[in-house]
Amino acid sequence: MGTWQTFDTAEDRTGIVHEALSVGMNLFDSSPMYGLAEQALAKALKGRRDKAIIATKIWTGSPSEGREQANRALRLFGRFEIYQVHNLVNWPAQLRLLEQLKGEGKVDAIGATHYDPSGFDDLCDLMATGRLDMVQVPYNPRRREAERRVLPLAAELGLGVLTHSPMRYGVLDRQPSPDAIRHFGVRTWAQAILKWIASDPGVSCVLTATKTPGRPTENAQAGDPPWFDTDQRERLAALAGATG
Numbered sequence: 001m002g003t004w005q006t007f008d009t010a011e012d013r014t015g016i017v018h019e020a021l022s023v024g025m026n027l028f029d030s031s032p033m034y035g036l037a038e039q040a041l042a043k044a045l046k047g048r049r050d051k052a053i054i055a056t057k058i059w060t061g062s063p064s065e066g067r068e069q070a071n072r073a074l075r076l077f078g079r080f081e082i083y084q085v086h087n088l089v090n091w092p093a094q095l096r097l098l099e100q101l102k103g104e105g106k107v108d109a110i111g112a113t114h115y116d117p118s119g120f121d122d123l124c125d126l127m128a129t130g131r132l133d134m135v136q137v138p139y140n141p142r143r144r145e146a147e148r149r150v151l152p153l154a155a156e157l158g159l160g161v162l163t164h165s166p167m168r169y170g171v172l173d174r175q176p177s178p179d180a181i182r183h184f185g186v187r188t189w190a191q192a193i194l195k196w197i198a199s200d201p202g203v204s205c206v207l208t209a210t211k212t213p214g215r216p217t218e219n220a221q222a223g224d225p226p227w228f229d230t231d232q233r234e235r236l237a238a239l240a241g242a243t244g
């Protein structure tokens with residue numbers, strides 16, 4: 001579950017987090033870029049931190065601010081299962097920090113993210129150095145650039161891949177009729193989109209975000225097999241208005 005926008009609030013998000021955990025959605029992605037999100041997530045996980053996989057980020061050009069972000073997040077979460085350089089911002093300095101934290105046993109896996117395909121060449125160059133355990137990129141039927149280089153390279157190197165923005169780039173604007181999606185074995189268009197992404201064998205985890213009760217359950221249902229085959233994926237991409 002992502003926390004961008006949906007957790008940047010002083011409102012209590014315990015209900016959403018508990019619903020997510022109850023349906024097996026246990027990886028939570030955050031960042032200092034998301035305002036109050038890390039704090040809201042930590043509060044909502046009170047007493048259940050051990051049930052969650054925390055994937056947060058360092059997001060600053062400044063090495064000293066990066067260290068402060070890590071100290072603040074360590075106070076909130078204790079340690080990190082995944083720690084990422086957000087959008088490759090000053091990655092030489094911030095990756096050194098993450099490597100140091102990993103060496104101290106405070107981080108299990110380190111990675112880097114990018115929000116835009118224009119950053120994929122730099123991301124791939126960094127992947128090729130062997131210093132990352134995982135990456136995070138946008139991926140949905142209308143945003144398929146990751147298929148060209150990032151996903152194949154991650155598979156070749158054995159890196160984990162988190163994907164973000166499943167509902168963005170207009171996919172929710174083109175909702176086909178319930179009849180058109182019934183053949184795909186899903187109930188809702190959002191589930192069809194999420195299953196389309198999860199059906200790519202190169203994807204380790206699909207991040208989606210919500211502040212609406214009931215949606216964690218709806219979204220988690222898309223995480224169960226059977227997966228879509230190539231033909232189903234292409235038919236669904238056409239329904240989503242993908243241009244190829």
Ligand SMILES: NC(=O)c1ccc[n+]([C@@H]2O[C@H](COP(=O)([O-])OP(=O)(O)OC[C@H]3O[C@@H](n4cnc5c(N)ncnc54)[C@H](OP(=O)(O)O)[C@@H]3O)[C@@H](O)[C@H]2O)c1
Pocket residue numbers: 001002003004005006029030086087113114115136163164165166167168172190191207208209210211212215218219
């Ligand atoms: N560069 C980066 O590292 C980067 C960039 C982007 C995102 N991310 C991470 O990835 C996470 C996921 O990306 P995202 O936030 O763009 O997620 P998303 O799931 O694509 O978009 C979230 C929006 O979709 C709506 N939504 C969720 N489930 C729905 C459903 N079943 N039916 C209809 N609408 C639904 C939500 O509305 P409601 O709240 O009303 O349900 C929310 O407005 C982020 O939260 C963030 O943690 C990282």
